[in-house]
Amino acid sequence: MGWFDKLRSKTAKSQENQLKQEIPPQKTSDLWKKCPGCGETILTKDLVRNLFLCIKCDYHMRMPVWDRVALLADDNSFVEFNQELKSADPLNFVDSKPYPQRIEEAIKKTDAFDAAMTGYVQIEGIKAILGVMNFEFMGGSMGSVVGEKLTDALERGASEKLPVVIVATSGGARMQEGILSLMQMAKTSAAVKKLNTAKVPFISILTDPTTGGVSASFASLGDFNIAEPNALICFAGPRVIEQTIRQKLPEGFQKAKFLLEHGMLDCIVHRRTLKKQVGKILHILNNGR
Amino acid sequence: MALELDFEKPIIEIEKRIKDLKAISDAGHVDLTEEIALLSSKIEPLKKEIYSNLEPWQVARLARHIDRPSTLEYVKHICGDDFVEMHGDRLFRDDPAIVGGIGVIDGRSVMIVGHQKGCDTQSNIYRNFGMPHPEGYRKALRLMRLAEQFNMPIITFIDTPGAFPGIGAEERGQSEAIAKNLAEMSAIRVPIMCFITGEGGSGGALALGVGDKVFMFEFSIYSVISAEGCAAILWNDPNKAKEAASALKFKSTDLLKAGIIDEILTEPVGGAHRDHKTAAEEIKKCILKYLPSLIAVSADNLIEERYNKFRRIGKFAGEEEQENG
Incomplete structure (x- = not known):
């Protein structure tokens, strides 16, 4: 890991004093977005102002990564680490286009190097480590970089005794990195275990959608599992299940409420109160430590 | 045949x-x-x-061969009569797609856990084609914890198309069951040896695969997704499975090169399905070769090394230059 430590210290130096909160301009060319809940067409700039909640039906739409950080972090408190960690092409993977090309396109589209961002943060005045996944970057898929960033975040939490909050949103493991992606499930889950052993709290926030290899690893392992309303959370996607069992799935299947009823979540929290609720949980858990 | x-x-x-x-x-x-x-x-x-x-997709077909030995067959050859099967997760039911129990290998007590496929249509329906439900993974974890309690090394056999995608599986928390096994296996304080004997299908395989040593039979596969699934998603065409099989690099030789597995076990000429006994002997030899040295390691060092084994996995841009420089 020698190179990695070098990289880490380099980025740490360049960022330590430069508190990040200036949100890069939305790189979306869509002026309008359609609400998946009620079909209403909404101006994107109105959505940004309304925390990506549908103005008409309050549906929780997917939230870009920087808006998510702004939602949870106290002003100017987020200091990113491992920002420049970038994916290699271990399999020389080519489907309809080469993997490196996909990566470059995603970087251009999202202004991020991969599908997760991690950093130090304060939430309601409590110091913590925050990880936020980025669905716009290749469907939030977990490959080496996402696995490494989240593992490092969890390990920092364990060694620095800082609670860890991870906001998950992902289609699952990144196929283009093959078996390496699968192994990130083991790596991140083992890191959660390390955090547990260090008796440091881990809050997992599952947002729409959290599926496959991410749902089947760290995201399901929170001391507190919180979901946003309407979030799709599952191991196998509804389409795969329908094809396998050849029957129609019940209404609301694999949505947040379904998971709460089946005992997989502690609570469902509205986006407007998410920060307050996370702060409250961290405060109570910290008090107990 | x-x-x-x-x-x-x-x-x-x-x-x-x-x-x-x-x-x-x-x-x-x-x-x-x-x-x-x-x-x-x-x-x-x-x-x-x-x-x-063999082409990768041909290896995949061998790995799935219905005549390939299953976990219980390996156990029969390796432990003989010295094996007692255990059932149930103590929470919901017994999942026939994962089997396990206590046994003796060459005088040493061990815990054995593995996926179980059938050998014909009827037994495959009973075994759900080796695709476990959450209760299967929870049974596996119960057994592994028991092994820890009685200081018995754990041997796992991995052979599954994947965890079952179904309504009941989702209701009972397939994700949580797999995730929990990954986390807990990383810290179980007895040696864990994993053998991928056939199909290593994604998270459902990995959920028995976090071990100190991971071995693979020559014609087995281990992959993040099946070639068919990958073709359907990335190529938008399930008929491109052959291309996907090559792209995914899931053969034992690929995995050894990538540092995911420790060693490839040679199969009898023509594949394990042609000679179950010889295949089982190969596994037994491997257990006897590595187990003593694993047992000799202190529990603290064992789980630290196991953690690091998986911690290291990942490839990043610019790594080569940095490492050399």
Whole structure:
């Protein structure tokens, strides 16, 4: 890991004093977005102002990564680490286009190097480590970089005794990195275990959608599992299940409420109160430590 | 032979001709010993040639071969009568797609856990084709914790298309069950040896695969997604499974190169399905070779090394230059 430590210290130096909160301009060319809940067409700039909640039906739409950080972090408190960690092409993977090309396109589209961002943060005045996944970057898929960033975040939490909050949103493991992606499930889950052993709290926030290899690893392992309303959370996607069992799935299947009823979540929290609720949980858990 | 794979046809044809000649010869009409010997001498080189040049999708078909030995067959060959199967997760039900129990290998007590496929349609329906529900993974974890309590090393056998995608599986938390196994296995304080014997299908396979040593049979596969699934998603065309199989690099040789597995176990010529006993002996030899040194490691060091083994996995841009510099 020698190179990695070098990289880490380099980025740490360049960022330590430069508190990040200036949100890069939305790189979306869509002026309008359609609400998946009620079909209403909404101006994107109105959505940004309304925390990506549908103005008409309050549906929780997917939230870009920087808006998510702004939602949870106290002003100017987020200091990113491992920002420049970038994916290699271990399999020389080519489907309809080469993997490196996909990566470059995603970087251009999202202004991020991969599908997760991690950093130090304060939430309601409590110091913590925050990880936020980025669905716009290749469907939030977990490959080496996402696995490494989240593992490092969890390990920092364990060694620095800082609670860890991870906001998950992902289609699952990144196929283009093959078996390496699968192994990130083991790596991140083992890191959660390390955090547990260090008796440091881990809050997992599952947002729409959290599926496959991410749902089947760290995201399901929170001391507190919180979901946003309407979030799709599952191991196998509804389409795969329908094809396998050849029957129609019940209404609301694999949505947040379904998971709460089946005992997989502690609570469902509205986006407007998410920060307050996370702060409250961290405060109570910290008090107990 | 219940299933003939197309690339095995030349072998099967020669085998059939030998059988026919033997029948004629045995009936006492003519002495065909020479012809039989000639044909027999062709078989081994032919097998070697065919099996050493398999395409990835052909290996996948071998890995899924219905006649491949299953966990309980390996256990029968390795432990003989010294095995007691255990059932149930103590929470919901017993999942026949994962089996486990206590046994003895060469005088040493061990816990064995593995996926269980059937050997025909009926038994495969009972075993759900080796695709576990959450209760299967929870049974596995219960057994592994028991092993920890009684200081018994754990041997796992991995052979599954994947965790079952179904309504009940989702209701009972398939994700949580897999995730929990990954987390807990990383810190279990007894040695864990994992054997991928057939299909290592994604998270459902990995959920028994976090061990100190991971071995793979030559013609087994281990992949983040099936070739068919990958083709359907990335190529938008399930018929591109052959291309996907090559792109995913899921053969044992690929995994050894990537540092995911520790060693490849040689299969009997023509594949494990042709000779269960020899295949089982190969596993037993491997257990006897590595287990003593794993047992000698202190529990603290064992789990630290296991953690690091998985912690290291990942490839990043610019890594090469940085490492050399």
